Amino acid sequence: MSYLKRIFPLLGMWLCLLVSQGYAEEQGAGASASSASTSSDTTSDLLTAETKPRIFDEGLPRTVRAGQNLQPFGANLFAGNYTSRRANALDPNYQVIAGDKISLRMWGEATANEVLTVDANGNVFVPDVGEIHMVGTRASEVSNKVKAAVGKVYKDGVDVYANLLTASSQEVTVFVTGSVLRPGQYTGLPDDSVLAFLHQAGGVDPRRGSYRQVMVKRGQQRVASVDLYDFVNNGSLPRMLFRNGDTIVVRPQGSMISVEGDTRNNYRFEFLGNSINGAQLIKYARPDSSVTNIAVSGTRDGLPNSSYISYEQFLHTRLYDGDSVRFVSDAPTPVMDISLEGSHLGNSYLAVKRGSRLQEVLDYVSVDPNEADIGNIYIKRKSVALEQKKNIDESLRRLERSVLTAPASSDGEAAIRAKEAELILKFVERASTVRPEGKIVVSDRGKVANIRMEDGDIIVIPPKSDVVMISGEVQVPQSVVYASNATLKDYIAQAGGYTERANEESLMVVKPNGKVIMGRHLQVSAGDQVMVYPRLDTKDMQFTKDLVQIIYQIAVAAKAVGL
Template sequence: MQALQSEQGNRIDVSQYMQKGGYGYPVNRSYSVPGHLDRSQVQAYGANLFLSNFEAQRSDGINPDYKIAPGDKISIWLWGAVNFAEVLTVDNQGNIFIPDIGPVRVIDLPAGNLNQTVTERIKSVYVSNVNVYVNLLVATPVSVFVSGPVQRPGKYAGLTSDSALYYLQRAGGIDSERGSYRHISLIRDGVEVASYDLYEFLRTGRLDSVPFKDNDVLLVGQQGPVVTVEGAARYPFKFELDKDVSFGSELNFYARPLSKASHVGIFGDRDTGPISVYLPLAEFDDFQVEDGDRVLFNDDLRADVISIRVSGSYLGPSFYAVKRDTRLLDLLDYIQVDENQANVTSVYIKRRSVAEAQKRMIEESLQRLERSVFTAPASSTGEAGIRAEEAKLVASFVQRAREIEPLGKVVISSGNNIANVRLEEGDEIVIPMKSDLVNIAGEVLLPQAVVHNQEANISDYIAWAGGFTERADPERIAVVHANGLTTFMEIGDGRSWYSSSVQERIKPGDEVIVLPRVDTKVLQAVKDITQIIYQIAVAANVALKD
């Protein structure tokens, strides 16, 4: 009956798939976007730059790229026709003076080229029989002041070749709530000689290298306008704008929307009042964003093609890409099967949304069970002890029940009739194999598969599996049919849900699951546990012991 009447279930509320009001929402018209984050919870872009303790990992050796500066100490050895050994200091003009040679300019010379440059100059005077060795002994330290919104403003020692990042790290990094990552100035004698934009460094790896001098000031500017990015972006952070008003193209450059992003929602305040705008991603490049705006990148295009998987007994490909409005029978015409092996009258579907709904219903039942057991009052000490033991048993049952993963079966076939249901993204069409066996599992002594006997009923199959265990409940026997449908039978005094003629309808490929009995002497919440066991048997085709 479910299969024959399932056409009624094809009716859906199409309003949830339609965009209301088109792309451009007018100013002051608000709409809700689920799942947005609090602005204070979003990390600032570039904040991770100062998490590593790289100033503690610095080597005491001199970098070959270090540029010679006034005050550096250089040792020179000459031997052979001339003997000379002296430590010379680079003067304020950037030279060292070698007797009988004269001044040699070395300022801004990389330390790795020092030996070659000085040797060439000496060899120009002493042409032969003179050996030369030149070495930079001590690089002149400098003191740099770090000021502005940093964690620990102050004076820090370093080398002239150290980068601005080194001194910022020594100061604890930039305060992400007050400081600017885009406006950092190097001030020397009251004049700005260099500026740094750490966004440029993070995005392209480029950072101006300006040699520091003693008493330089590295000033971090105040934080500029900030825009928060959420949703389908590779960098969902708070971004500082370079100007008071910037275009969406600049934000796209740093936030890098995912390829699936199709629309952008912008929420903020303007002089005319709050705004709420929703527009295609291509139009966002020319949209002006301002301080305090929240930008949500969204994948709001519904694909015209969905993917369907096929499993079980089939020939050909296991995945199909079909149009969104495709129905089951339209696709079955293209799936090849071997009629001698495939049970084409028992096709069913595994659907993700159904599995989620089954999981949700089981979880709701478990929560009700916990509330009823854990909050039950006790009128005496003895009853309190019984309640405590019951709570332990229920907690163990709930823990195992929550580990069950429903299959999400959709029953679509009955006899030779198959419901022509609409397919959904991720559906799995299961075509069972023809089988001569009947599986018996659950609370039986010898769970096994036996050959189908047309004359046998459910009692015979259970007997062939060794009979019931002590925990079995003969009045709760689930039969999972090949088409995915689960029915319940009972073995009693004849007053059963099914007559003897119906009980004989166990077919090849069916699975008999004997469910456990809930002891009414131990547990008070028998009804709730029984309901959950039924739900799990239908959703996952397993018998969960209580």
């Protein structure tokens, strides 16, 4: 299994690349720096903006859910865990009903320790005192009412304590039916809410049930109607006391409209009646303030219909069952958002005119010339990060296909290929998590290219550094102080020299501006990183070249070279 010994240095290298967070980047994207040097050391005031700086989102696109996958508005009412009130935690406003039990204790001139049951006439009987009418008495007033009745018989010398107990007679059985997930018969307390019983039944069926037409029936009579939209938006929920045999019915789902786009509520909204206008939908959808246009699609007179209208026109547009509405921020904005990182003074966010170039933006950035390395500025760009991620993923897919379809001429070779495949697939799994930074090298030899800026760009001004980092296949990876008369060989020597696995023919130097240079005789400057890669033997492993190519892609694209 000698090929395993040869692959270990390679795997150790990519693990280093995936874990560490040093410098690296786009080696082909470096611009020919033919423009004049930056004037970033000016003391001009920064442009201001109230919005916080955007966070570079690692080059990953965000997707919008398709209309058919949207949840109905209000569906999250039943997404959590409902915990019913414990039976011994009565609402102080609960009213006593026949069958309830009351604990009575008397001591002093007269004694008693009994549990009294409220009879069908609504009374309890206390020896030597008589009947006390209790039905309709609030739980918080039970003790006072019993004390008052006993006090009429025993003027002095008797203390009384009475408490409403819980009992099965306090529970009610309610039927829940219609468009719910688990229709059936459920038990609760009389003052439980409609939501409590619906939750026991699994909630409203999101595909069939109405969130706006829930009724409570007592026999053949409707005693309450509930619109759950009122509860979601305003907290309004009818309160009632349930009785045994009451029925909660969830009506079939009414007309629905799907809402997507630049809005706070991307849901399917139910409406009562045949149609609503755009102004009514906006109250529920709550579009962003940046919305300028609305795309409406649906069916009119049996034929597909779509329109793209302004916000003002939408307010008076009639919407019907099955329509899909997308809110769009379509007005061209005259400014771009640019962020700053690294060694600079003042704000880290700029709002600049669309079409501005790097030199123009840098005129509004103040730096300390003694701290900022203005000759090594670089840019992180989302579009570049997306392209780098795409290229890495494509290379990984090719490698994965190659290893899974590799032929074997014997059982022994098949076993070797199986071990190779196991290691390669682990590598693919880890490497697929790499998030490129999208660096663009815009500086060289102190000159900064005057490239056109894009919305969301991040300008990075590295701090000045007096050290050189050496890592990889050296005896003692470390950072050392830069010396102007030292060569690459000298820095390697300070790190203890090469290991026996080092590839001395191809070294990597990563510049502070992100530029990557490879070779043997390289010039080292302050702030550089020197990376020594292992020497790879390709005789026993046919996929090594592919692995090396991917690892170099990761090193260049994902800021992964470091100690």
